[in-house]
Amino acid sequence: MRDDYTILAVFEYSTEAQVIKSKLDSEGFKTMLMDEKTIDTDPLLSQAIGGVKLLVHNEDLQNASKVYNEIRTYEKDDNGNDINCPNCNSNRILVAESQRKNLFFMLFPFFESRKLICNDCKTIFK
Numbered sequence: 001m002r003d004d005y006t007i008l009a010v011f012e013y014s015t016e017a018q019v020i021k022s023k024l025d026s027e028g029f030k031t032m033l034m035d036e037k038t039i040d041t042d043p044l045l046s047q048a049i050g051g052v053k054l055l056v057h058n059e060d061l062q063n064a065s066k067v068y069n070e071i072r073t074y075e076k077d078d079n080g081n082d083i084n085c086p087n088c089n090s091n092r093i094l095v096a097e098s099q100r101k102n103l104f105f106m107l108f109p110f111f112e113s114r115k116l117i118c119n120d121c122k123t124i125f126k
Contacts, residue, residue, distance in 0.1 A: 005032065005055040008064055009072075014040050017052040023071060029064045030057035075116060085118035085125070092119040 008024075011017040014036045024031050034053040039046045046052070056064040075083050075093045082091035096117035117124045 002055075004058050006058055006061050007034075007053045008056040008061065008068060009054045010051040011054065012046050012051050013043060014052045017054050020068065020071070021054055024054075024056065024064055024067060027064075027067055029060040029067075031055060031060075031064070069119060074119070083116065085121060085123055087123040087125075088118060088121040090118050090120040093117070094119055096124050 008031075009017075009020065011020075014033065017033055017036065021031050021033060032055045034055055035049055036052050038049060039052055069092070074091065075095060077083050083093045084091050085093060093116050096115040113126065115124055115126055
């Protein structure tokens, strides 16, 4: 990876990455995708190589993050309602990255319960 670019977001498939990249490009940000062609060739590799990475030039990172956070999709409950953070009451909730702190969850990650993270205050909760 180039030193002058930083990963802004990671996507399971390239289609969502392309949509966000197009929006950022239209706003004048310098972007590129990493691992897009590999995953397009074999989508089952997405989990193994960590998905399609959306890279943004370091000088654009802060402003691109603001644009991305305004347009990204946030988690909803089973009824389609917003989920609110128990700490700051924000509805900008994402699925938290898996912790995999012990060998069992490393071998069987599908047994780990899903945790959420607030995109504003970074509180992790269930």
